[in-house]
Structure formats: structure tokens, C-alpha cells
Amino acid sequence: MSKNKYDINYDKALEYWADIPPTIDGVLGGFGFISDVDINGSQIFLNSLFSDENPPSRIVAVDCGAGIGRITKHLLLPNFQSVDIVEPDEKFTNSIEDFVGGDNMKSKIGTIYKVGLQEFKPEKKYDVFWNQWVLGYLTDEDLTAYLVRCRDSLADNGIIVVKENVTSSGKVEKDEADSSITRSLKQYLKIFKCANLKRIKQCKQTNFPSGIYPVYMFALIPQRNNDVNKNCSIEGKDTCN
Ligand SMILES: C[S@@+](CC[C@H](N)C(=O)[O-])C[C@H]1O[C@@H](n2cnc3c(N)ncnc32)[C@H](O)[C@@H]1O
Structure with a gap:
């Protein structure tokens, strides 16, 4: 498995965020104006999960890489008893x-x-883990291990949601300013597989402005077949620009 091949530096990312004001525009890198459309797309996605055959409960969710709590306030608190x-x-x-x-x-x-x-390290079981615009700060190895911990901390019918930018080039792209990477769709799918997660839903966010990365939402549940990640490799052909 790859070990930080993109030189992700956690301290550098923290230094970057330490200088950013605690506002919606701040956490969205100057794109505060897309927040309402984003939340609307997420609510539609969540509604589709709640109307599935085995929906998650609405007891407790966790907002992972929450910033100032934009998603907590506008999406998770209205849908769950606690966040x-x-x-x-x-x-x-x-x-x-x-x-x-x-x-x-x-x-x-x-x-x-x-x-x-x-x-x-989750200390309780969650109905929903919401991971948005944050997983690009983690190395492939740490992301896989983190997703495994989430998977092991899901309540009955619990779901891990990932909502992230993906590259159009199909390659992994590095942003030196905040020491993050943007992965390709293929790279995310490999990582989900390595973490023994099954994708039960995938949607592309609509109505975002042109010129920004495509944004995908994934709903993930534990893969029951434990053999699936034998020979797991997330190395692949992705290169870093
Ligand atoms: C682009 S903002 C997104 C915030 C929030 N998810 C949203 O959509 O409004 C990225 C957030 O990730 C946080 N972050 C950076 N590195 C992180 C890490 N290693 N673990 C968790 N959060 C991290 C930053 O502090 C910042 O709040």
C-alpha cells in the first residue's frame, strides 16, 4: 500500500487552516455562494438513503472535518437527534x-x-459518518485505516457518506498551498474496496458552477465478504500532477 506518495503534510494543512477566518466563505475557499446548492444536493442524497429498504436511524451522526459546522447546522442537526x-x-x-x-x-x-x-477513534456507534471536502488531507494509508475504523463503528444500518471533489483528468492532483490532494474517482473506489466497504449509492452533485472539480457523493456500508480486500492494492496508475 502506498505510504504518503504525495507528500501530504498534516502540520502544513493545519497551518493553512489556522489563517482562514471562521466563516462559510472561509471554509469553502471563497465559494460560500455554493453552500445552499451543496446542502440541497446533500439533503436529496440523505432522503434517498432514508427511503431505502434498510435506512439508517436518525439518532446520531458525526460531521468529520466539520470546519465551523456548516453541514452540522444546515444538514445534520435538522435530520438527527444529535451530532x-x-x-x-x-x-x-x-x-x-x-x-x-x-x-x-x-x-x-x-x-x-x-x-x-x-x-x-470513534467511541460510539454512528448512524451516519459525513465526510465532506476533507479526505484529500489524508494519505491513502491513513484514509483506508480511518474508513476501516468508521466501518467498525457503524450502528445497525449505518452508512458512511463521502462527498468529495474528484479530478476530471483521472489523475491525483496535489495542492501545495494546503497540502491536500484531489483524487480520481477510480482512486476513491480502490480505497473503498481496500477498506472493505461496499458502495450502495453514488451521485454527482448538480448545479455547481462550471470550472470547479466535479463533486461526487458516495454511500458506503460494510462489505460482508471478508475476502474482498485480499491482494488489496491502492497503488494503481494514478500519478500526481
Ligand atoms: C474545505 S473545509 C470543509 C469544512 C466542512 N466539511 C464543510 O464542507 O463546510 C476543510 C476542513 O478540513 C479540516 N481539516 C484539515 N485537515 C484535516 C484532518 N487531517 N482531519 C480532519 N479535518 C481536517 C480543516 O480544518 C477544515 O475545517
């Missing part, structure tokens, strides 16, 4: 309660874990 947060930037974790606002909503925020996903 935990994972976010390593202290300025963001300190902003979440104010950003969410309203005593009713604030009281539904559970534990806030101020750690990176590469270190996060």
Missing part, C-alpha cells in the same frame, strides 16, 4: 456553537473532538 464533531482547528471548534446558534440546536451538539481524522 458529534471532528475538527482539528481550534478556532473552528470554538466557533461551532455560535455558528449553529439557537439553544434548541446547540443542545443537540454532542462531543466535539479536536483531532485530525487520521487520529480519530
Whole structure:
């Protein structure tokens, strides 16, 4: 399995985010204006999961790489009884309660874990793990191990959601500014397979402006066949631009 072949540096990513203001525009890199369309697309995706044959419960979700809690406020709190947060930037974790606002909503925020996903070890079972615009900060190896920990911490009928940019070039592209990578669709599928996860739904976000990366939503559940990741390799032919 590849070991940080793209030179992802967790400290450099944290330094980048330390300078970013705790606003919607800040966490979306100046694209705050796409937030409503994004949340709308996510709600439609979530509704489709809730109307499946074995839907997840609506008890507890976790917002992974939450920033200021944009997704927590507009998507997860309206759909779940409580929401935990994972976010390593202290300025963001300190902003979440104010950003969410309203005593009713604030009281539904559970534990806030101020750690990176590469270190996060879930302490309870979750109905939904929501991972959005964050997995490009993790190395392939740490991402696979993290997804395995999520898989092992799913409640009955629980689902891991991944909503991420993917490259149109089919290659992995590195952004030196925040030490992140954008993976290809193929690379994500390999990683899901290596983590023994089965893709039960995949949708492309619509109505985003042209000129940005395509964004895909994936719903993942444990692959029951434990043989699946024997000979697992995420090396492939992806190269870094
Ligand atoms: C582009 S923002 C997205 C925030 C949020 N998911 C959203 O869509 O509004 C990326 C977030 O990932 C966080 N982040 C960076 N590296 C991380 C890591 N290793 N583990 C967890 N979060 C990380 C940043 O601090 C930032 O809040």
C-alpha cells in the first residue's frame, strides 16, 4: 500500500487552516455562494438513503472535518437527534456553537473532538459518518485505516457518506498551498474496496458552477465478504500532477 506518495503534510494543512477566518466563505475557499446548492444536493442524497429498504436511524451522526459546522447546522442537526464533531482547528471548534446558534440546536451538539481524522477513534456507534471536502488531507494509508475504523463503528444500518471533489483528468492532483490532494474517482473506489466497504449509492452533485472539480457523493456500508480486500492494492496508475 502506498505510504504518503504525495507528500501530504498534516502540520502544513493545519497551518493553512489556522489563517482562514471562521466563516462559510472561509471554509469553502471563497465559494460560500455554493453552500445552499451543496446542502440541497446533500439533503436529496440523505432522503434517498432514508427511503431505502434498510435506512439508517436518525439518532446520531458525526460531521468529520466539520470546519465551523456548516453541514452540522444546515444538514445534520435538522435530520438527527444529535451530532458529534471532528475538527482539528481550534478556532473552528470554538466557533461551532455560535455558528449553529439557537439553544434548541446547540443542545443537540454532542462531543466535539479536536483531532485530525487520521487520529480519530470513534467511541460510539454512528448512524451516519459525513465526510465532506476533507479526505484529500489524508494519505491513502491513513484514509483506508480511518474508513476501516468508521466501518467498525457503524450502528445497525449505518452508512458512511463521502462527498468529495474528484479530478476530471483521472489523475491525483496535489495542492501545495494546503497540502491536500484531489483524487480520481477510480482512486476513491480502490480505497473503498481496500477498506472493505461496499458502495450502495453514488451521485454527482448538480448545479455547481462550471470550472470547479466535479463533486461526487458516495454511500458506503460494510462489505460482508471478508475476502474482498485480499491482494488489496491502492497503488494503481494514478500519478500526481
Ligand atoms: C474545505 S473545509 C470543509 C469544512 C466542512 N466539511 C464543510 O464542507 O463546510 C476543510 C476542513 O478540513 C479540516 N481539516 C484539515 N485537515 C484535516 C484532518 N487531517 N482531519 C480532519 N479535518 C481536517 C480543516 O480544518 C477544515 O475545517
